[in-house]
Amino acid sequence: MNAFAGWSGGAAGIIMLAAVLYWIGRRTFGAYRKLSSPEDYLLLALLLGIVIMGDHMRFVGTLHADTYRAWFQSLMAFKPAFPAELASSTTRLALDWHMLFVDAFLIYFPFSKLTHAVGAFATNLVRSSD
Numbered sequence: 112m113n114a115f116a117g118w119s120g121g122a123a124g125i126i127m128l129a130a131v132l133y134w135i136g137r138r139t140f141g142a143y144r145k146l147s148s149p150e151d152y153l154l155l156a157l158l159l160g161i162v163i164m165g166d167h168m169r170f171v172g173t174l175h176a177d178t179y180r181a182w183f184q185s186l187m188a189f190k191p192a193f194p195a196e197l198a199s200s201t202t203r204l205a206l207d208w209h210m211l212f213v214d215a216f217l218i219y220f221p222f223s224k225l226t227h228a229v230g231a232f233a234t235n236l237v238r239s240s241d
């Protein structure tokens with residue numbers, strides 16, 4: 112399980128980093144530059160922060176997934192607590208920033224253009240059935 116999480120999580124972390132950097136480059140230098148608004152960059156900056164801090168935990172941090180699981184379960188039980196191993200590790204700072212960016216992203220999501228993703232699938236089905 113640990114090896115599977117290492118390979119799949121590591122691959123996802125690298126692919127997501129490459130994708131976000133590509134999207135930023137496309138908006139900054141490519142044909143989409145003229146269509147880009149500050150909101151587009153805000154969303155990409157939040158995603159970049161999430162991915163960099165996630166990758167930091169994955170590739171630089173030395174904590175075992177069980178430690179994160181214990182912390183997340185404490186949140187789910189409404190009794191938030193850092194396991195001692197996590198509290199004494201500097202990797203905790205990466206987790207703090209990861210969660211800050213994730214929370215900001217999720218809070219902003221309903222007010223952003225990303226809400227289109229929710230209806231886009233059904234809309235495209237209707238449109239292509241003509």
Ligand code: HEM
Nearest residue numbers: 120121123124127161162165166168169175176179183213
């Ligand atoms: C409740 C929400 C989330 C929690 C509790 C959480 C927690 C974590 C933890 C503990 C890790 C480190 C895993 C390890 O090294 O063993 C991690 C990694 C990562 N997270 Fe998150 N995360 C959350 C949401 C997100 C979201 C929304 C994204 C992307 C939009 C994301 C992207 C990543 C990436 C790319 C990695 C690095 C690759 C990996 O280890 O899988 N996370 N996250």
